Amino acid sequence: MINIIGREIPDGILKDRKPFEGQFAFSDEIVKTTPKIKPVKPGENKLLRSIEEAILKTGLKDGMTISFHHHFREGDYILNNVLGVIAKLGIKDLTLATSSLGSVHKPLIEHIKNGVISKITTSGLRGALAEAISSGILKEPVIVRSHGGRARAVECGDIKIDVAFLGAPASDEYGNASGTRGKANCGSLGYAMVDAKYADKVVILTDCLVEFPNMPASIDQTYVDYVVKIDSIGDPAGIASGATRYTKNPKELLIAENASKAITASPYFKDGYSFQTGSGGSALAVTRFLREEMLKRDIKASFALGGITKPMIEMLEEGLIKHIYDVQDFDLVSVNSIGNNPMQHEIDASFYANPHNKGCIANKLDVVVLSALEIDTKFNVNVMTGSDGVLRGASGGHSDTAACAKLTVIVTPLIRGRIPCIVEDVNTVITPGESIDVVVTEVGIAVNPRRTDLLESFKAVNLPVKSIEELKDKAYSIVGIPDKIEYEGEVVGIIEYRDGSIIDVVKKVK
């Protein structure tokens, strides 16, 4: 069938799933899932000697679902390490429900080929693993979920985690685990916190066993079955970038300046507003431009949200931001701040962006700045597949914050290399056009026709407003009309919208 935004979803995919019907079409009551708890009595010991012992104690069996978090990003040692032991133990046919995957997880290819992992759900996929999955090595399509959508799925049982293996920079022997106070710190453990609450069995893996009680804890003892001390949870250099440099790329700066002008010309830029930017070159630069305008107009933000970066921490410290809600930290400055600044609040992915709780913090966003691999003339955004149709990106909080924020701004160059970023139809829809308000490029700003109000605001301050078709034509005029990608029939990826409906699929490339 063809869903409401015109994407063809094969009937087989929709067996027990609904097609996407609009960003807030869902309005049912939700019943949360029910973890099974084995009570822990006084005197019982949770500290085990090895990953193998933990796997055996949890009762992990063929066909179960295991989870991991991606706070260690490209520095992660946990997932490969645990899967190596699982493979050695001969356990097969597992579903891997990780919050995201990176290039570092290339060894997964072998585990898929050997039948250890048969299903995967993730937010992101990169590198050789992504290419292998695109080429069809998984028996069932990978399910791509947003951060809020994954929290929703875990909470309602769409993802039923049997065993969560959660790396923690520090933990005590009773499972009070934190993202700081260790050797390889990642700051917020926001994605892991959801798994700890809903998994039947929770194993904390740490390379830094500290004195009881390790407080404050991101994950507390009442959610943890076992603790394992290992040699190393990850490579600090891959976990958090040491320093965040401002971009010197003139194109990125121009995009950022245009985005900042659009935001500050909007009715949302006023005292007490809230925003989420991001970690890309343009996004970091937007934060800097916003800061200048906030100082000029004596505006303070009530909160900033997201993936947190150094510029946000600096604004918190100078009083320009009152609160930071922190689901993950992208650099060492934000990692080091979270344990020390009481106004930098660690939040889990459900509080961040789950559409099916009683009001996630994304609901309260005024402005979000997001990037794109492609955006089309219907304002649909692709952050998941390359121009060749191959998986190489991450859904992240893109569709979550885009749906919730009052002003959703996409920052993108018009072209990347010889590839147009504004196109007739994106390869893969992660975020539907109805969620997008403004697209900012170096050559002009396009406003979603739904937002005639913004169009008025922008014209009043002489912003270079163009139609999205004009931007696309301009891109095509430079690099030509892109060739159509030739797909085979096989679906290798299912793009689940944050409410659990199916917004798109990714097919195998010929």
Added chain:
Amino acid sequence: MINIIGREIPDGILKDRKPFEGQFAFSDEIVKTTPKIKPVKPGENKLLRSIEEAILKTGLKDGMTISFHHHFREGDYILNNVLGVIAKLGIKDLTLATSSLGSVHKPLIEHIKNGVISKITTSGLRGALAEAISSGILKEPVIVRSHGGRARAVECGDIKIDVAFLGAPASDEYGNASGTRGKANCGSLGYAMVDAKYADKVVILTDCLVEFPNMPASIDQTYVDYVVKIDSIGDPAGIASGATRYTKNPKELLIAENASKAITASPYFKDGYSFQTGSGGSALAVTRFLREEMLKRDIKASFALGGITKPMIEMLEEGLIKHIYDVQDFDLVSVNSIGNNPMQHEIDASFYANPHNKGCIANKLDVVVLSALEIDTKFNVNVMTGSDGVLRGASGGHSDTAACAKLTVIVTPLIRGRIPCIVEDVNTVITPGESIDVVVTEVGIAVNPRRTDLLESFKAVNLPVKSIEELKDKAYSIVGIPDKIEYEGEVVGIIEYRDGSIIDVVKKVK
């Protein structure tokens, strides 16, 4: 039938309940309950104009279960206020699942008589309401639960809360609620936090609506359906005592000194130990004596737990206690400290003492000091009914911490007025004798025969050790053997042990 500690439990009571079989007899796997969530979308408003509007919006109907917390103690306006509106709306046959009840809740008598409330579960009962329930005005027996037992019951669905009405000293319009930053502050909202997580509908009532976001919040927006601003949530004087005076009662001081000697002579009194005392005269004095001995021996506590009082805060501030786990605050000093001292951790009742999570903090207690109305020669403790058999007390965290701590010390005078406190058989068992290690009175210390190890420790330092029978004989020799209470057949109260089994019942007094 007669349960394992010799209490007769009428068969009708055991229809769908198990008799008590020992403090850690329970070892099943637990399945948590599943709240039903109505998702809240961006732009939706939670702030309502009145309690009546909130009741109507929640869909409260005859036969449902409503909950309240008791952090406002004798200063609480919320419960009477809400029940008044419910009565006016003509809603009947409700189950009242409050964390505790006090003398202030006398108006409940009318609501019971009028059929608004037909069942009650609580930790405590006092005053005219307690007497009325003892006299049989409820259609079904009141269920008395410990704080940990209530958290267990809420989490597993034994108590299925349809609507929680939770008073908060401060809240924003989106339901981020706190026990401080208001006009009538109570500090920790530990009991309310459990209800917020498991109730289908959650209403926050506050007299202090603050700017969004009210952070840090004890109860966060993702758990809250509605917020109502009312004139006053309670009387600050009844919520927290302004100052905590040390007892000058020589008997209480002697008991405290004996208790302190017992604790410091035990193998548990060493660097890194943990303890919970309480709020009574002797308990506060014990804390003071322990402090002196800790200074003398250069001992620091890893944590203190409980109901928090000024002496604990002072020890936290002078570095004698590293962490405080705070489920409720008894005085203004601890209320004012919780928002300011990052080492004073607000915890919910499940983290505190739920026996059926993966390890409550009570599991980690070395020493707990508890009081008693009566204790018998089997070391069973009664903190619930008076010597006349009438309900007038609270189960509280008594059986929870007594079961968990390595050293459980009961402090009690030998007699109160003309009533013996050490008796042959207590009227009502809240805590089974197997949980009690030491009984301390002004005339001597009795050690549970199970603990020959402690007996050796105490004799070594010349503590006035006596048998529990000797203490009972001494009490009886002063005031005589108490008359047997004459009961009728009707059961007016069921005493549920923390694991959900039935440890005793309270019958109607003739």
